[in-house]
Amino acid sequence: LFLFFLCCDSQAVIEPTTSGYTCSLNQTTSPCQTYVYYRAVAPDFLDLASVGDLFSVSRLMISNPSNISSPSSPLVPFQSLFVPIQCSCNRINSSMSISYAGLNYTIKAGNNFYLVSTNQFQNLTIFQSVEVVNPSLVPT
DSSP: OEEEEEOOOTTSOOOOOSSOEEOOTTOTTOSEEEEEEEEOBTTTBSBHHHHHHHHTOOHHHHHTTTTOSOTTOBOOTTOEEEEEEEEEEEEEETTEEEEEEEEEOOOOTTOOHHHIIIIITTTSSOHHHHHHHOTTOOOO
16 A cells, blocks of 8 residues: 655645645655654554654654654653655646655555544545555455
C-alpha cells in the first residue's frame, strides 16, 4: 500500500477534491518539508519508535519539534507530536497531478483503505485519495 498525505502550497488557496490537492508538475515549491500533527494512541503508538516507523522518520526527528527531551521517553495517550514529512507534486494519470507525501505502509489482513486512513493515520488522508494512488491494490 502506498499511502499519502494531502499537502499543498501554504501560499495558495486551493480547495481539495476527494482525490487530493491538484498541482502543476513544474511548480517551484515542490518538494516541500512540512509537519503533520499526530497524537500518540494506545496500544500501537505510545513510543516514538513506532510512530517513527509509521512515518519512516527517526525518533529524534519527532522528539525535537515535539519538545520531548529524550527520544526514548514513553508517550502518554493523546500526547501531541509533530512529525516531519516531505510533500511533492506527483502525476497520478495523464490528466491529473496531486500534491502529497508518499509513505509505504503494509496493509494488514482485515484492514481496508478507510480503516488505515482513519485509525493508523488519524484522518491525515482520506481513503478515496489512497485509492487514487493505489488503483490496482485491493486490500484483503
